[in-house]
Amino acid sequence: MDGALKLWVVIAIVGVLNYLSRLSFIAIFARRHVPALLGRAFRYVPAAMLTALVLPMVVAAPPGDAATVSVPKIVAALAAGIVAFFTHSTLKTLTAGMLALWALQFALCGIG
């Protein structure tokens, strides 16, 4: 299979699989009651999944190179978290987090 065709096949199959994953339980529970235990578990989906998604972006170092963990990123992420907790605003969180990161990077190693 040549590369161009292979990419289109990937797009078609992954596109369908992704859509079916997204639709799955929405379609299943459209006509059934959600069991009480699951309903309770669903409350913790955003906190658990988003934390698992975001943490590696903030603290993950390249494999086998723990020394390059970015302290400014961790501190800036904490500052952004505090702003988000109190303001509920994406824009304010973004502003606070980026300004904190730039300030720390500048303070630690200058512009270069």
Place this chain on the structure above:
Amino acid sequence: MRRVISNPDFRAGFVDMLPATLALAPFGLVCGVGAAAAGASLAAAIGLSAIVFSGAAQILAVQLLAAGAPLAVIVLTCFVAGLRFLIYSAAMAPYLRPLPPRWQKTLAFLLTDQAFAAAIRRFDAGGDARAAGAHFLGSGFALWAFWQVTNVVGFFAGNLIPAAWSLDFAVPLCFIALVAPHFRTSPTIVAALVAGFGVLALAALPMKLSLIVAGVAGIVAGTLADFAKERWTAR
């Protein structure tokens, strides 16, 4: 169509999502760059971002394709990376039940990390399910539309943003904006702690399995903590 666009909730959803669409721009550029580097045509690059509509899956697909991986490996890897959509779908389902099937099928297509987190907050704020659904449609459409734009720009222009600006940090920041306000009850904090430690401890797992395993562990931990808290307060 015109009725949807003039719907105030649709518009509010679109506008509310604009800061996040900006924050995701560096990620979209990277995906476009990846498609170009793998030798994709413009049509295929757009097909990838418009149909698959998941940054993680897009990056994995073009990287594996460029590395000459077999079709089955590419498909399986992208599917596993998208397993979290099953969980989002389950958590979203009770909120979408009152909506007509056509709405459910459309909103399912727009169910991304960002849209999910924003929609849960909007539905939890209460009010009419249709209004919240229209808000979801607006925010999901904003994400989808800007995602296509940034992918195409990345495809043609390459990585416009100097790495020294660290603008890729905006991606985790916009998730922090959505997750931090949840940390108000002890079970939620337990869920986040278990998921957080889990994802770092399991980082070596292949196919980004760490995300789904740690996420499910966090959800279970949060639910158990919820039961424990209920017992404690009932006493």
